[in-house]
Amino acid sequence: MNKRLQLAVRNAVCTNCRMSNQAEGDDVCVTGQGPNGARVVIVTKFPIGPRSRKELSGFLADADWPDVDNVMWCSAIKCRSWGMDPNKTDMKACRPYLDEELNFVKPEYVLCIGGEALFAATGRAGIMKYRGKLFTHASGATVMATIAPGMVARNPRFRDGFIADLRYFRNLASGIVTDQDPYHTPGERQTTVATKAVLRSLLAALDASGVVSYDVETTGAGEYESGAAIVSLSLTTAATSMATAHVWKIPLFHPQSPWRRQWQRILAIIARYLYKVKRRIAHNAKFDTRWLRTFGMPELTPTFDTIIAAALLDENRVKGLKPLAQQLLGADPWGIDTKNLLITPIDEVLDYNGLDTWHTLRLYFMFREQLKAQPRIGRLFIYLMMPLVQELVNVEQRGVYVDREVLATNHNIARQTLADVREQLMEWVPPREEWPPNIKDVNFNASNFARWWLFEHLGLPVMARGKTKDDGSPGAPSMAEAIMLELAELHEVGKLMGEHALWFKRCSAFFESYEALLDENSRIHTTFKPWGTVTGRLSSGKEDEEKLTARGHVKGVNLQQVPRDPLLRGVFGAPPGSSFVEADYSQIELRIAAFLAREQTMLHLYASGQDIHMAMAMRMTGKPASRVTKEERKRAKAVNFGFLYGMGWHKFVMTAWSNYQLRVTEEESRAFRTSFFDQFPMLPAWHAKQRRLAHKFGRVMTPMGRVRHLPDIESPIPDVRAEAERQAINSPVQGFASDMAALSMVFVARKFRKLGLTAHPIGTVHDAVNFEIPNDELRIALPIIKDTMETLPLERLFGVVLDVPIVADIKVGTHWGLARELSIDEVYDWQAA
DNA sequence: AGTCAGCGCGCG
C-alpha cells in the first residue's frame, strides 16, 4: 500500500460491508498501491494481487502498454476476502473510500476494470452500456470503464474489444494522438445539409462518387407503423478510397430540422442521385434500406453490407458497428442514447449519425480487401449473401399475410381453452388464508405460487430441480412439461398443468403477438438476420432497434418457430386469389451428411428413394411402415439427428422415454447406438475426420467455403473440447443446408421477376422456403420452385459437385398449416382444383 | 419502470 494514501484514507477497523467480516489485519480496507504523484489510477474489483496483476499485465502488454510503472492500483471493494461476491450494498458501503482516494491522489485519468469498478468510480451500473464512455470524477479525473478480464476468460470473443479499450485508454492517458490513421475521425470533412445550396453540393458529390455509405436514425418503431419517421440520414461519399471521403449529415424529421415539414421530399430528391452511385454500403443494410424505401427511395438496393462481411470473415465476433470500428479501426467510442432521438439536440444526433457512415465506409474498404484475400468467402459474399440481403429487404418489407378471421377464431378457441383449464385448476386451489404470506397471486406458470401449491400444499413429489444456486442451495423444483406428465400419474392437476402451459404460451407468445403486430394490410413483419448464427442459418425475430422502443414492450414474431399446428400455422396464409406454397428440402441434412461422409449405405438408400427416418421409426415402435404415424416418424428423426451429431447413450435413454415412453436400459441404449453406427459404418470415420480437421486448423468448412472457427477445440477442459468437436461435425452440415435454402430463395425470386410474375417468397425456415403465389401463376411457378431447388448451380458458383439426390417437396394451400403435399405430376401439370 | 439470468419450450 502507498503510505501517504494509506494514512489519508484507510480505515483499518471498517465493518461497513460483509467482506470486512472475513478480512483481518492488512486485508481490511486495502488502499491503493503505487507511486506518489501517479497520473493514472486503475480500479479493479478487489485489491489487486500478484496473480491478477500478472493476468492484467498480459492484456496491457497486448494493448502496447508494457510500462505500467506510474500507475496507482485501487479497488472498488477494499477488503480482501475469499469466495465472497459483493452485492450492491457492499459496493455502496465501499464507494466513499475510492472517492477519497481519487480526491487525494488527484490523477488525470482513471481506468475502471469491470462493472464494480465502474460503479465505484461513477455510481453507474451496466458495464456493457457504459464501457468506453468518458466520465468526469469529482476530483477532476477523466474516467473510462472497460469489461473485466474474467468476462474475456469466459467468452473469448470479448478479448479484442477489451484490448481495444485498454489501448484507447493508454493513448488517452499518455496524450498520444490516438491514431496515426488520417481517417481516425472525419474532422473537417463533414457537412450538415441544412440549406438548398448545400443540398445541391451533396447531389453534385453523389454524382461524382463511386461509393457511398448510408445510415438512418429513426423514431424507433417499425417502419410500417403509423407515426414512424426518419429523424436524420447520413451519407459518406467517396471516389474510390477514404482519401476523398466526406460525411453529409441530413436532418429530416427532427424538430430542429429545417426539412421537418418536407423530409420525405428531400429523400426523394436525394434518391435519384443515390441510386446512381455504383457501390452502396451500409452496416446491417436491410434495416436502413427498408426505412429509406418506405419514405422516398423505393428503388434503393445495397451492394455491400459490412455486417455480413464481418460475420462471414469471423462468425464468432461481436458484429455491431461500434465494437467493430473500435476493435478493427481503433476508432474512439461514440454513441448517444437512441431511445428518443426527437428530444436529443440535433447536432448530437447528426454527429452520431455521421460517425456511423464514416466508420462504415472505413470498414468497407478493410473488409473488401479481406474478402479479396479469401476468395471462397468472397464468392459466398457476392453470389449468396448480398443477393440474400437484397431479397430479404423485399421479404421483410412485404411481410406475411395473416387471415384476420382465422386469427380471431383461433385466438378465441385458445383463450377459451385456457380459461377452461384454469377453472379446473382453481378447484384445487385453497382459500387465500392458507397461502404463505410471500405469495400474492394465483399463477400456474413456473412461479413461487405454483411451486408452493404443487409441492407443498398438494404434497406432490419433487422429481427434478433446476440449477443449484450460487450460494449452494438446491435449485427450484422443476416445472417442466415432462415432470408434469409424470405427476399426472399421481394427480389430475399434472395433466391440467401441462395443458395450461401449452395454451398459455399459445395465447401469449403467438396469438397476442400476432394481433399486436398486424399492420393495416393484414401483414406481419419479421426480421431475418443472415448474420445471426454461427453456422450460417438465418435467425428470425425482432429488429434490435425495436427492442429498445420507449413505447413499452414490443412483442416479437419469429416465423421459424410457429408451432406445427393448423390452429397456429393456419393463421398465416395467402390473400384471396393467391396460394401459400411451402417448399421443403426433404431430409436435407441427412443427405448432406451422407455426401460429406461418403456413407455408401446412406447414399444407396437415397439413390433408391428410401426414407431413413421411417426405418428408425419402425425399429423404435416395432410397427410396419404402413402403421407408423407422422408423429412417430418425427420422433425417429430426432433420434437419427441425435446420433448423427454425437448424442451419447445416456441422453438416448431419456429421449426414448420422453419420445416413446420406452424404458431403455443402459445396455440396450449402448446397443442401439452401436447398431446405428453399424448400419452406417462410414459415419464414425467422418466424425473422426471432422475432429482431426478442427484440431489441426482450429476451424471447419462447408463445401461452399463457409467457415466455422472453433477456438474451444484447444481448451484444456475436456467438456469444452468435446463440445467443439461435436460442433465440428454439425456445422458443415447445418451450414451447407441453410446456404442451399437461402440460395434457392434468391434464385427462385429472381426467376419469378424475370418472367414478370408477382409470386414472391415469404421467408425461409432453415430447410424450407415459403411463397405467396397468385393462383393463375401456380402453373408456371411450381415447376420453377422444384427445379430451382433441386438443381442449384452449386458447381458453377462454388465448385461443388453434389452427388446425392436432392428433393424438394411442394405443398400448396390457402393457409400455411393446411397446405397439401403435391405429387410430382401435380407440380409439373398444375390444374386448379 | 427497466435489466438480467435462468428456465422451459417453440422451430429446424
Place this chain on the structure above:
DNA sequence: AAAGCGCGCGCTGACT
C-alpha cells in the same frame, strides 16, 4: 466426467 447441433421468446424473480 460427460457427451446432439443451431436459434428466439416469454415468464419469473431478483435486482436497481
